[in-house]
Every structure is written in structure tokens, then in C-alpha cells.
Amino acid sequence: xxxxxxxxxxxxxxxxxxxxxxxxxxxxxxxxxxxxxxxxxxxxxxxxxxxxxxxxxxxxxxxxxxxxxxxxxxxxxxxxxxxxxxxxxxxxxxxxxxxxxxxxxxxxxxxxxxxxxxx
Numbered sequence: 001x002x003x004x005x006x007x008x009x010x011x012x013x014x015x016x017x018x019x020x021x022x023x024x025x026x027x028x029x030x031x032x033x034x035x036x037x038x039x040x041x042x043x044x045x046x047x048x049x050x051x052x053x054x055x056x057x058x059x060x061x062x063x064x065x066x067x068x069x070x071x072x073x074x075x076x077x078x079x080x081x082x083x084x085x086x087x088x089x090x091x092x093x094x095x096x097x098x099x100x101x102x103x104x105x106x107x108x109x110x111x112x113x114x115x116x117x118x119x
Contacts, residue, residue: 002051003114009044010110013080016041017103024096030087034099038084041106045077048113063118072116076109 016037020030052073062069083102087095 002048005044005048005051006110006114009041009048009076010107012041012044013103013106013110015103016080017100017107020096020100020103024093024100027093029091029093029095030084030099034087034096035084038080038099041080041103042077045080045106049073049077062116064116069113069116072109072113076106076113079106079109 016034019037020034023030023034052069056066056070079102080099083099086098089095090098
């Protein structure tokens with residue numbers, strides 16, 4: 001996979017986590033700006049999903065198996081939007097904590113994707 005894209009997505013996810021964690025620390029729910037940040041991170045994961053599928057279609061194989069690689073790609077893509085919807089339902093600081101946690105989870109998924117691909 002593209003190392004730069006994986007690194008960029010992981011760093012963006014951690015920045016989103018820090019930003020939403022700061023909002024939670026200040027006892028604030030997610031705001032419109034947070035949702036723009038979530039959209040940027042989700043766009044990065046969408047690009048990563050497309051690149052991963054294209055690489056698989058070209059015949060490249062991940063070291064640890066195609067099925068697990070696709071599962072992690074789809075999980076990475078769904079992680080932040082799912083937390084964003086949950087934060088809409090919970091309009092307290094816990095919504096911000098949920099998004100912050102999803103940013104950390106996404107960063108870990110990015111490390112795992114890199115490991116699965118075998119770069």
C-alpha cells in the first residue's frame with residue numbers, strides 16, 4: 001500500500017482525536033468544525049479503500065491475506081463516520097469522547113493495515 005497515504009491518514013486521525021479530546025476536556029459536544037474534520041479523515045480512508053481495492057485488482061497480494069486486509073480496509077472506512085453518528089445522538093462531552101476514541105482506533109487500524117500489507 002502507499003506508505004504516505006497510510007501515514008497521512010493515521011496522523012489526521014490522531015489530530016482529530018486530540019481536537020475532540022480537547023473539546024471533551026472543555027465539556028463541549030462535537031460541533032460543525034469537528035464534523036468537517038471527520039469528513040476529511042473519512043475522505044482519506046475512502047481514498048485508501050479505493051487504492052487498496054485497485055492494488056488487489058492489479059494482482060498485488062497482502063502478506064497476511066486478502067480477506068483480513070479487506071476487512072481492515074472496510075473497518076477503517078467505517079470507524080469515524082460511525083462515531084460521528086453516535087456523537088450526534090449524544091450531544092454532550094461524551095459525543096466528543098466517542099469521536100476522539102475513534103480517531104485513536106483508526107490510527108491503530110492504520111498501523112495494522114501497514115503490517116498486513118507487509119511493507
